[in-house]
Amino acid sequence: MFQVLGAPVFSEGLTIDVSKKGIAFVSDRCYKKGSLVLLDVDFEEGGDSIRFLLGVAWVKKKSNLFQVGGELVAIDREHRERLKEQIDRMLKVQKRRT
Numbered sequence: 001m002f003q004v005l006g007a008p009v010f011s012e013g014l015t016i017d018v019s020k021k022g023i024a025f026v027s028d029r030c031y032k033k034g035s036l037v038l039l040d041v042d043f044e045e046g047g048d049s050i051r052f053l054l055g056v057a058w059v060k061k062k063s064n065l066f067q068v069g070g071e072l073v074a075i076d077r078e079h080r081e082r083l084k085e086q087i088d089r090m091l092k093v094q095k096r097r098t
Contacts, residue, residue, distance in 0.1 A: 024069035031056045050079045
């Protein structure tokens with residue numbers, strides 16, 4: 001889930017790319033480049049979510065949806081460590097598939 005700072009609602013989205021410094025996701029909303037988005041990402045169903053602040057770097061329209069990419073602006077130490085662990089797990093799974 002994600003929320004534009006100052007907006008009263010969270011939206012659902014689909015994460016399409018993640019790294020230690022940024023993330024890209026799909027949304028039905030268009031975000032302005034430079035806007036700050038509070039992301040609460042669940043990588044595994046039932047797992048703990050990872051919350052961080054993202055600065056929108058780019059937006060691409062794809063039919064009736066938008067791909068949004070940005071850079072991590074703020075993340076606390078605990079969530080940064082969990083993000084790193086999650087990325088490492090995803091990389092191991094990907095290596096096994098290739």
